[in-house]
Amino acid sequence: MAKTADRARDVLGDREHALRLLRLMVLVRRFEERAEEQYTRARIGGYCHLAIGEEAANVGSIDCLGADDYLFVSYRDHAAALAVGSSPAAVMAELFGKETGVARGYGGSMHLLDVDRHFLGGWGIVGGHLPIAVGAALALDYQDAPGAVLCQFGDGATNTGAFHEALNLAAIWGLPIVFQVINNLYGMGTSVDQASAEPELHKRACAYRMHGERVDGNDVLAVREAAGRLLARAREESEPALLETTTYRYRGHSVADAGKVYRTADEVDSWRERDPITRFVAVLQEHDLLDDEALDEMRKQVSDEVSEAIREAAAAPAPGPDELYDNVYGDEHWREQFDAMDTAAPFGEREETRSWLR
Ligand SMILES: Cc1ncc(C[n+]2csc(CCOP(=O)(O)OP(=O)(O)O)c2C)c(N)n1
Ligand SMILES: [Mg+2]
Structure with a gap:
């Protein structure tokens, strides 16, 4: 417990790092709000899944990745691309299907990637990327290379066969991988309670004699502490783990879903009260790391950066x-x-x- 608190303080003891984390979460939020708007303006085709409300779960663990690590995520992937450092203009351009996009406009919203930054996708088949991530972890192990794999996926993915195959192989082979389930309580319109016989998803790890734990996915420091610890164990001891981060998406499943039929407005409001950005701002203010003026300035800069990303993406050519x-x-x-x-x-x-x- 003492160690946990120490690790959380690591970030608070480093103002620049703490503000970088906040800025990233603010960037993801703003990017997603503007992507939603651009979708309604028909600049984005196909699907578009927003992560508004899930910023801490996404950003907190990705922040722990080092230069030798690899990242795999599902189709709700805009936050991941921004968190690994892909430029907002290149991510927006990919959503627009433009040549300057991170995947040259071939992939669109669900298939972002940035190979140079070891971000290996953005995958559209629910659970489909888990065995691929295990393959990457096997490659690291086989080549005796440093580093570990972080694989993020939704609660719905834990009910696919691929989830069980992936965890089983990772456990029996002792692979350096952390499976992070981003439990936002729903897979499309089906709640975790309806879909999962064991709704405490981290407990499924015990079927593979793997370490499993749950943290508050709206607390960026808690996510960072747990992910950092489990990734270190994966790298140093080649021990896989299952990390469950509980969070909530304010928007519908995709832009085609208003998200109002299968849940109540009260439920959405109750999660807004636990908003990951508001909470982290409060922590930073408590520690005298941020004042209102600096926060306004950060918000303005981020807003301008996303507007510029949209301008660049709109002006870029489509692949011929x-x-x-x-x-x-x-x-x-x-x-x-x-x-x-x-x-x-x-x-x-x-x-x-x-x-x-x-
Ligand atoms: C194998 C497969 N089955 C069904 C779908 C359709 N589908 C797309 S997203 C989704 C829900 C997945 O929910 P979850 O894993 O909780 O992720 P979230 O969308 O909540 O981030 C479904 C059923 C799919 N893409 N792939
Ligand atoms: Mg879900």
Whole structure:
């Protein structure tokens, strides 16, 4: 317990670090609010899952990653990209499907990545990235390389077969990986209580004789302390762990869900009272690390940075049609296959696509 408090104080003893953490959470919040707005302006196509309310769970653990570590996350991935240091302009450009995006505009909102920063995605299949993250941990172990893997996923993912396979292999092989379940109480419209026979998700670790624990995912220092400790153990002792961080998404599952049918307004309000940013601001103020003026200035700077990101992303070019077949494996038959596809698109895209193919 004493050690826990010490580690939390580490950050509070380093003003620059503490403010960097806060700034990141404020950036994620602002970025997501503006992404939501840009979606309604039809600048973002496909899906878009926002992490408003979950900033501490995302940012607190990613803050513990070192240069040798690797990160895998689900499709609710904007915060992860920003937390590893991808530029907001490149992340926004990816959402817009632009050439300057982190994945050249091929991936969109759910498939962000930044290989240079060891951020290996952004994955759309629920639970699908867990075995891939285990593969990365196996590679580290096999090559006797330093570092560990952090794999974040939702509560819904803990009910997939891939979750059990991944934890089992990580445990029997003793791999350097921390599985972080971001328990936001819902998988789309289904609550954890309805979906999970053991709703205290960290307890599932015992089925693999793995260490499991739960922390308040809206307390960035608690998340950071637990993730830092478990990642250190993964690196030094090659011991995997399951960390459950409880949090809440204020918005619906995706921009297509208002999030009002399966939960009450009172429930949402009760979580707003535990808002991760408001709480961290209060801690910083208590420790005389931040005053109102500095907070306003930070908010303004972040807001301007995101506006600039939007401007840059909007002005960037989209990848050209000539790139349609880049990175497609196989022989020339795919041309015929694409040609034979009827996209059933209402605005004449089919004819347009055909003209590219000629
Ligand atoms: C294998 C699979 N099944 C179903 C879906 C559809 N789906 C997308 S998100 C989602 C809910 C997942 O919830 P959770 O893991 O709690 O993550 P959250 O969205 O809350 O972050 C579902 C069922 C999918 N993408 N992949
Ligand atoms: Mg969930």
